[in-house]
Amino acid sequence: MTKKALLTAASLVALGQAAAAEVKVGMVVTLSGPPAALGQQAVDGFQLALDELGGTLGGEPAELIVEDDELKPDVALTKANSLIESEEVDFVVGTIFSNMLQAIFRPITESETFLISPNAGPSTFAGRNCNPYFFVTSYQNNQNAEVMGAYAQNAGLSNVFLIAPNYQAGRDNLEGFRMHYEGEIAGEVYVPLDHQDFSAEIARIATSDADAVFAFTPGGLGVRFVRQFDDAGLSDRIQFMSVFTTDETTLPAQQDAAEGFIAAGNWAPDTDNEASQAFVAAFEEEFGYVPGGYAMQAYDAAKLIDSAVAAVGGDLSDKDALRAALEAADFQSLRGDFSFSANHYPVQDFYQLTVAQRDDGAWVTSMGELVFDDYADSFAEECSM
Amino acid sequence: MSTTLILIQVLNGLQLGVILFLIAAGLTLVFGVMGFINLAHGVQYMLGAYLAVWLYGATGSFIAAFLLALPLALVLGLVLEFLVFRHLYARDHLSQVLATFGVILFLNQLVEVIFGPAALTVEVPQFLDWSFELVPGLLYPAYRVALIVAGLLVAAALWYVITRTRVGMLIRAGATNPEMVSALGVNVRQLFLVVFGFGAMLAGLAGVLAAPVFSVEPGMGDDLLIVAFVVIIIGGAGSIRGAFVAALLVGLVDTLGRTLVTDGLRLAMDASAANQIGPAIASMLIYVLMALVLFWRPEGLFAAKVTR
Numbered sequence: 001m002t003k004k005a006l007l008t009a010a011s012l013v014a015l016g017q018a019a020a021a022e023v024k025v026g027m028v029v030t031l032s033g034p035p036a037a038l039g040q041q042a043v044d045g046f047q048l049a050l051d052e053l054g055g056t057l058g059g060e061p062a063e064l065i066v067e068d069d070e071l072k073p074d075v076a077l078t079k080a081n082s083l084i085e086s087e088e089v090d091f092v093v094g095t096i097f098s099n100m101l102q103a104i105f106r107p108i109t110e111s112e113t114f115l116i117s118p119n120a121g122p123s124t125f126a127g128r129n130c131n132p133y134f135f136v137t138s139y140q141n142n143q144n145a146e147v148m149g150a151y152a153q154n155a156g157l158s159n160v161f162l163i164a165p166n167y168q169a170g171r172d173n174l175e176g177f178r179m180h181y182e183g184e185i186a187g188e189v190y191v192p193l194d195h196q197d198f199s200a201e202i203a204r205i206a207t208s209d210a211d212a213v214f215a216f217t218p219g220g221l222g223v224r225f226v227r228q229f230d231d232a233g234l235s236d237r238i239q240f241m242s243v244f245t246t247d248e249t250t251l252p253a254q255q256d257a258a259e260g261f262i263a264a265g266n267w268a269p270d271t272d273n274e275a276s277q278a279f280v281a282a283f284e285e286e287f288g289y290v291p292g293g294y295a296m297q298a299y300d301a302a303k304l305i306d307s308a309v310a311a312v313g314g315d316l317s318d319k320d321a322l323r324a325a326l327e328a329a330d331f332q333s334l335r336g337d338f339s340f341s342a343n344h345y346p347v348q349d350f351y352q353l354t355v356a357q358r359d360d361g362a363w364v365t366s367m368g369e370l371v372f373d374d375y376a377d378s379f380a381e382e383c384s385m
Numbered sequence: 386m387s388t389t390l391i392l393i394q395v396l397n398g399l400q401l402g403v404i405l406f407l408i409a410a411g412l413t414l415v416f417g418v419m420g421f422i423n424l425a426h427g428v429q430y431m432l433g434a435y436l437a438v439w440l441y442g443a444t445g446s447f448i449a450a451f452l453l454a455l456p457l458a459l460v461l462g463l464v465l466e467f468l469v470f471r472h473l474y475a476r477d478h479l480s481q482v483l484a485t486f487g488v489i490l491f492l493n494q495l496v497e498v499i500f501g502p503a504a505l506t507v508e509v510p511q512f513l514d515w516s517f518e519l520v521p522g523l524l525y526p527a528y529r530v531a532l533i534v535a536g537l538l539v540a541a542a543l544w545y546v547i548t549r550t551r552v553g554m555l556i557r558a559g560a561t562n563p564e565m566v567s568a569l570g571v572n573v574r575q576l577f578l579v580v581f582g583f584g585a586m587l588a589g590l591a592g593v594l595a596a597p598v599f600s601v602e603p604g605m606g607d608d609l610l611i612v613a614f615v616v617i618i619i620g621g622a623g624s625i626r627g628a629f630v631a632a633l634l635v636g637l638v639d640t641l642g643r644t645l646v647t648d649g650l651r652l653a654m655d656a657s658a659a660n661q662i663g664p665a666i667a668s669m670l671i672y673v674l675m676a677l678v679l680f681w682r683p684e685g686l687f688a689a690k691v692t693r
Contacts, residue, residue, distance in 0.1 A: 034602050036502035166664045188656070189647075190664045194608050196599045197401060199529070200640050203393040206523035220504035223600045227506060233516055233524035253506045253600065 022060035023309055023316070025302075026083035028076055028094030028104060029118075031068035034220050037249040038096045038294050039068070042118045044287045045295030046093060048279070049302030051286075057302070058309025069095060073103035080104035084111045090316050091116060093301050096294065098122040098141060098169065109133040112319055114326065116305065118298040121345060123172070123379055130343040130383035135326055137301045138293070139266060140345050140377035141169065144243040145176030147264035147350040147371045148214060152241060154371070158183040160241075161210035163201060165221060166190035173216035173243060179378075186210035195221060198228045205234065212239040222246065223253045230257035246355050248292025251363040254355075258363065263353040266346075267296050267335040268365045270358075276334040290362050296334050307331035337374060343383035347376040389520045394641050400529055402636025403536025407591035408609055409616040409628040410543060411584020417560040417623020419577050421474060422481045425465065425488040426613065427606030429585045433458050433592025434601040435496050438505050447510030447597075454593045455586055462585020466578060474577070489607065497603040504600035532594050539590065540629050547625050556580060560623030612639075615671055619678045621685025630686060635671050642670040 027046060029039035043066055056062050065087055069076035076095065083089045084107065092108050092115045095101045101120040108115045109131045117136045125131060126140050152160055162177065162185060164170030170190060178185075186208045189201050205213055213234075217225045222245035229240060240261040248269065251258060269280045269290055279299060283291040304326065311325035312318065329339050339347045352368035412426045436457050440450035469488055473481045508514075509528045516524035547553035555576055558566045567573045592606070599605070616635050620627025647663030654662075678686060 032497070032502065034502055034504060034604070036497075188660050190660060191643075192664070192668055196605075196608075197397065197640075199397040199400070200394055200643055203390055203397070203523065204644065207387060207390050207520065220600045220602050223504045223506065227600075228598070231509070231516070231524075231526045249503070253504050 022314060023057045023062040023091075023305070024087060024089040025057070025062060025064050025091045025093055025305065026080075026087060026089035027064060027066045028069050028079055028083070028092060028100070029066070030071045030096045030100065031066075032070050035071065035096065035218075038119070038219075041249065041292055041294035042093075042096060042298035044283065045291060045298035046118070046302045048283055048286060048295075049299045049306070052282070053302075053306055057306045058311070058314060060309060060314045065089065069097075069100045069104075071097060071100065073099060076100045076103045077107065080108055084108055084113050089113065091305055093118055093298065093305075095120050098124075101125075105131075105134070114322070116301045118301045119294055121377075123377075126343050126345050126377055126379035127382035128384075130379075130385055132323060132385050135304070135340065135344040136346060137304060138297045138346070139348070140379065142172050142176030142179075143350065143375065143377055144264045144266075145173040145214075145216065146179045147352070147375070148241050148243055148262075149177040149179055149181035151262070151264060151352045151369075151371050152177075152212060152214065153181045153183070157181075157212045157239065159186045159209060159211050160184070161186040161205050161208055161213045161238075162188045162215075163205075163213065163225075164190060164216040165193045165195070165218075167193060170216055174214075177214050191217075191221075193221070196224065198225045199232070201225075202228055202232045202234065205229075205238065206232065210238060212241055215240070215242040215245050217242065218244040219250065222250050226250075226254045226261065227257045235260070247365060248290045249294070251355065251365070252289075255363050256357070258355040259357070261355045262368070263355070263365055264350060264371065265293055265353050265365065266348050266350055267293055268351070268353050268367045270364070270366050271335060272367065273334070273336055275332050279334050290364055292365075300331070300333050300335075300338070303331040303333070304329060341376045341380040342385070343377070343380045345377050345380065347374050349373055350375050390644070391641070393519060393523070393525065394644050395637065396525065396529070396533070398637035398640035399533050399633065400536075400636070401640055402633035403533050403540075404591050404595055405609070405613060405616050405636055406540060406629055406632035407536060407587050407594070408606075409613040409620070409632050410540075410625055411587040412610075412613050413617040413620065413623055413625065413628045414556065414560070414580045415584050416617060418556055418563065418580050419474060419559075420563070421470065422478050422485065423470065424482060424485040424610065425492070426584070426588055427608075427610030428489050428492045429458065429462055429465075429588035429606070430592040430595075430609060431496065431601075431603070431606040432461055432492070433589030434507075434596040434599075434605060435500060435505075435592075436589065437507050437593040437596040438500070438601050441507055441596075447507075451593055455590060458589025458592075459582050459586040462589070463578070463582045465585070466581045470581065493603045493607075500603075502603060504602040506600055507596040509597045528597060532598065535594060539587070543625055544629075552579065612671065615675050617685075619675055619685060621688035624685070624687040627685055627687030635674070638674055639667075639671050643667045646670070 029042045031039040067079035096119045098120040115134050119138045121136045121138050121140045162174045164174050246258045246261050246263050307330045308325035312321045327340055341347050350372040352371055353365040354368050356366045358364050408430055415421050415423050436454040437450050440453050473484055513528040513531050515527050519525045616631045620631030646667040650659035650663050
């Protein structure tokens, strides 16, 4: 190719970009491997919001670019760099997993692109390292466990057995549970992340006098643990409480083994408000499965961007105005009350959820009692911005 | 730490050992007889589990799924042998490792495309869906006991085939001195095919048996494969007897270690430190065991190969 042709091609590309959408959103989520279901929920939730808005965000034509981080930090970083450098997106929505967020956080926020997490909410960026370009529409990672601990305390459970995989998030979640729970700990067990057979741990639980179990066993780990726990006949006499263990991504495999199990969260598919009901109906119609929190939080992320772009009248160049518009969180969240704390993590209500079968046969989490009203995370006060 | 708990853990250890044995038996023969490093052996375990998911769904009967899955696992193993492995026997170990690793990537991705990335489950068959009450309040599923029994039966059958039949004699001879067997006019290629198909079927059987207990997901065989290699190193490459003893040993050490190490450490230090260190030490135990065996008996406990 001659130099001239190259130049022509380059200008054509530039033209193409100029003619493209006004608001560009890049999404970095996990879409391969066993946790792909989580990323898919986020993509589908965001897409549904975009469809409802007629392909616009804040009244401007919008474009969504979806990237798979493959649950590898280096891949996440490459994808994020390509989004901010060659695609020049206005917003990055991601990620599902906290370690992926750690990988893409600096390049994105340093390029002064707004990063909105639909799920990962590590403590790392909630306290002193909070960032003006970073927002979270989910929760601080430990909050669900804190809620579960508070529930256990309120419910009068006095001897709880703790189990989690042996890595940082596992320890964080058990620590979170202890924050509001003051009873006895019957035992504390850490298993490998790829643990297959829980019978050894189940035997310990059964012989431990525990009146309840608190588990943080995400994904396939939770599928195995819940089924084996139920097979061992413990469901009837030991209350099973968990976070990220019995949700809409694992319940299709757990089904009746998880019946009556308790979880904690900021939303459930049967949340009683009109917007949420309409969202669940539209989501199931469009994608053929029950949306979980991952889908809801991504949908809210889209609505948040929509509200902010509208507030600044489509002018995305004034970053301070755009930030102020995001901070206002002037949108209708599917979970009801929603606002941002000083660290851009949400202030929201938390509930105890119960696993139940819906009339149409699908296994879902169902709203239980309100545990915390307008609950903010405990790191916000360390954040100064 | 009660005796009941230890008893339960011994049962659990046996169960893990039996599954490991079924995987390691094929691997040790392929490695011992053919000198072929097949990293894709764990994939055959995964394929067995997916066959169980698919056939159980299609036929509605676990027995039918079980009976159909075995020949299909055999066929899949032979297809892989024909398409890929056959061309690698003469190559060096590095090529074998690279190519069979490629097979892992390919097949893990393939099942993800076909069955989706989410973990699937297989219901425990109706006739085994009941439990023993081991201690008041703790049920031990009958299926797990059946799994141990099935594994021991297969081990007995294998022992018979290997020690009492002509094919078994050739396999033993092949493991000890393949050149001599070949020189005596035995069709080694054919022997390899038999060994390979047999190994694939055993791994598939392990997958089918494990499907109702564990979750079925892409890549489920990869972790077990590493442990299976530990088993054949401890047992001695090419020795079915070694694989059996080593599999049970590894199963017991791993399961009991996970309980006993943390508890033992709690006696010596405070609970949170024990919780930090315990799982780390427990997960190393089988490798420590392997290192010790390698130190005292570098050829494994029951080495088949003569030192040359």
